[in-house]
Amino acid sequence: MAFDDTPTLEPIDALRRIAFLLERSRGETRKVEAFRKAAGVVLTTGEDEIRARAEAGTLTELPGIGASTAKVVTQTLAGQVPDYLAKLDDGPLVPQTPETVAMREALRGDLHSHSDWSDGGSPIEEMVATCLELGREYQALTDHSPRLTVANGLTAERLATQLTIVEGINAHLGGEFTLLSGIEVDILDDGSLDQTDEMLDRLDVVVASVHSKLRMAKGPMTRRMLGAVENPHTDVLGHCTGRLVTGGRGTRPQSEFDAEAVFEACAKHQVAVEINSRPERQDPPDDLVRLALDAGCLFAIDTDAHAPGQLDFLAYGAARAAELGVPAERIVTTWPLDELRAWTLRRR
Incomplete structure (x- = not known):
């Protein structure tokens, strides 16, 4: 999986990418942990159940999935760039001389x-x-x-x-x-x-x-x-x-x-x-x-x-x-x- 924010991302990739960008910007640890934990839940739950729950609006019933992470999963499955990911700065950390x-x-x-x-x-x-x-x-x-x-x-x-x-x-x-x-x-x-x-x-x-x-x-x-x-x-x-x-x-x-x-x-x-x-x-x-x-x-x-x-x-x-x-x-x-x-x- 290459780090990019195109609509081809799978939910687990989007969740991990968000955690990565929050960490490199020295964001709040609890937020980073929430997205990384959600990625683990998606990985262990299985694609079919994740898709079914996204369609039914029941993702938050899974331990470790909250409103924000559920929205990321749902938008990614719909072929969209998640709103949360889109607002994060993934540009260079330093001036590019x-x-x-x-x-x-x-x-x-x-x-x-x-x-x-x-x-x-x-x-x-x-x-x-x-x-x-x-x-x-x-x-x-x-x-x-x-x-x-x-x-x-x-x-x-x-x-x-x-x-x-x-x-x-x-x-x-x-x-x-x-x-x-x-x-x-x-x-x-x-x-x-x-x-x-x-x-x-x-x-x-x-x-x-x-x-x-x-x-x-x-x-x-x-x-x-x-x-x-x-x-x-x-x-x-x-x-x-x-x-x-x-x-x-x-x-x-x-x-x-x-x-x-x-x-x-x-x-x-x-x-x-x-x-x-x-x-x-x-x-x-x-x-x-x-x-x-x-x-x-x-x-x-x-x-x-x-x-x-x-x-x-x-x-x-x-x-x-x-x-x-x-x-x-x-x-x-x-x-x-x-x-x-x-x-x-x-x-x-």
Whole structure:
């Protein structure tokens, strides 16, 4: 199913498209959940009953179908573009300059995303389906690590189970798209990583991020980050300052650390500095992107998506990278899969 809003859409496609557009515009979570839940009901109920109920006006008798979602189903079955879908903005998220378009088109994948195995809002399969619809070549599944209990971080045992699911998805897709195994691993106070070396060895991609004690003094924070960068398992340094500049969680100042020392270490060990595409993060700030660029760092433009609609946030990161003059060849998420895999194995 291609993402479009033509009258050829089936009801489940229209409902999923609405949920996607609400998510990417940072709409209310309850509305997103209502449309995605309704899509699930339509899928499990069966076409004949859905059509019969639409004609009889009894769709709302099905648990999970409300007035708004019933109207979407009814209008779609009638060959119409649903009113709810028509009013949503499905245009570009950022101004389409030649530089921004070229950068976005160069991106092949994304190395940072979450599912409902940790603090994401959707199953792995729904995230994968959206990646396919968006034309991704690869996507890393990087749910959180154990210490981040507030985000339902994965123990080694749960992560091992997740790896079997990733393998099954890739076997089913047969090379059409690759779901990379991964983790967003917490950088602990002493710079060590919050997962066993054995499990980290089994993963395709390791994103290391600070999530606690963000106001740690500059010296200890620098040593903490250097420890993570020097760890041979680390591929990407995630949202390095931890700042929040807007959004429902409020704002948060950036962490203090010796950025020059950290980026020099990233360049030395070929650890990519993440350009986090989430609008509320915009991390690193522009001056630090320029500093990392001057230090010779690699970069990864990532969505940090916690829901399918947020996978389209890649456009925000692409726009920032283009504006700041980051060369596409130094962005690992523009690389073909074979080249990317060779890079992640460089120190293991």
